[in-house]
Amino acid sequence: MHARRLRASLRGWGGVGAMAVVCALAVAFALLLPHTQPRGDGSTGTGGAGVAEGTHIKAEECENPEDRSLPPGTAKGRAVEAIEKRGYLSVGVDQNSYRWGYRNPNSTAEKVELEGFDIDLAHRIAEDLLGDPDKIRFKAIPTNQRIPAIQNGQVDMVVRTMTINCDRLEQVAFSAPYFLTGQQVLAPTSSTVEGYDETLADRRVCSAAGSTAYDKLDADRKAGRLPASTDISTTVPNQLDCLVRLQLGEVDAVVTDGALAASQAAQDPSVELKGDRFTTEYYGVAMKRDAEDLVRRVNRILEDYREDGGWQASYDKWLSPTMGDESESATPPRPTYA
The missing domain is CATH 3.40.190.10 (Periplasmic binding protein-like II)
Structure with a gap:
């Protein structure tokens, strides 16, 4: 290299x-x-x-x-x-x-x-x-x-x-x-969110506009695979902006590619990956x-x-x-x- x-x-x-x-x-x-x-x-x-x-x-x-x-x-x-x-x-x-x-x-x-x-x-x-x-x-x-x-x-x-x-x-x-790679959930280490499941009920979830993460969230909530009370309205131009909003307490979790989420967890030890990846993507x-x-x-x-x-x-x-x-x-x- x-x-x-x-x-x-x-x-x-x-x-x-x-x-x-x-x-x-x-x-x-x-x-x-x-x-x-x-x-x-x-x-x-x-x-x-x-x-x-x-x-x-x-x-x-x-x-x-x-x-x-x-x-x-x-x-x-x-x-x-x-x-x-x-x-x-x-x-x-x-x-x-x-x-x-x-x-x-x-x-x-x-x-x-x-x-x-x-x-x-x-x-x-x-x-x-x-x-x-x-x-x-x-x-x-x-x-x-x-x-x-x-x-x-x-x-x-x-x-x-x-x-x-x-x-x-x-x-x-x-x-x-x-x-x-694949989509995963990133949330504070102290959060009771366990992954991409019912623990996202009544939670505010951030994703990047135009991303496969948002497409998955939107499709799954419409299909009933995600709790109807999950708030997915927060979207940002760049995925990193979701981490900032998570740190500021403006959202409860982030959905993004697991590879990116792992790097963000390395930047900030107060957040961690929750659950396994729930999609397979390349x-x-x-x-x-x-x-x-x-x-x-x-x-x-x-x-x-x-x-x-x-x-x-x-x-x-x-x-x-x-x-x-x-x-x-x-x-x-x-x-x-x-």
Whole structure:
């Protein structure tokens, strides 16, 4: 891995005050790192005429969405050629998810450094596409803006703990899965909430707008699988905002991906995971639907990343301290292609 970019683990970053500072930083929607190439015309150049269009999956016909990506390939098309011509890769990321995509605490206004598991993957994609891991431009994208950012050409791809699901496959294309996760409940250690069950009755639950967590909460309450008295009305642009609201006592629990929740529990020992994960989900790299050559190329890069130990080295550095070596997520998922 690119050790020169990896910094020491974040220390002492817990509590309401620190979280509030982090959320204030999240207001910067378009985060650009200074070591990248000049901006150019701002176009990502993905898709467009001449790119073969992949199979588009309708939600009602979709099963096992993580198995729907195109096989790996190295042939260039309009999407890859546009990135090469521009000279840098534009990637939508998070800047507030501890150990996934977050600001190095030693960053300055002049030089912002991002690090984490997703950031490592983004650098690896840039290295394979352009020969230099630093030929990359990051843009901080809120959870509910990930798909619009891809569709309107703000970024070439999103690498931001984004779950592959059937509804999203109607709007964007995904790589093969690069991480296994699932939804879990996060609540104060003193809470009587036990998990995703009847103990959520009369509780205020926070989730990120546009997230699979909110979709699950909404569907289960309508179907009677969640107590009708569970209040799921609190949604936020970025998932970390839920942790702040939990710390402030404005909500009683958070539902989010277990991988993110584990990192948040590591930041704040006053909260903990409650119960087991209650869904099975996979993260993928999201791209435009018509950028078939880029999807195939990213899948080739992911194959190499798994096989040469890059994925494992990144997991061991960033996620093993919070998720452990025995976690079912501690090894990369093996892909099945469409």
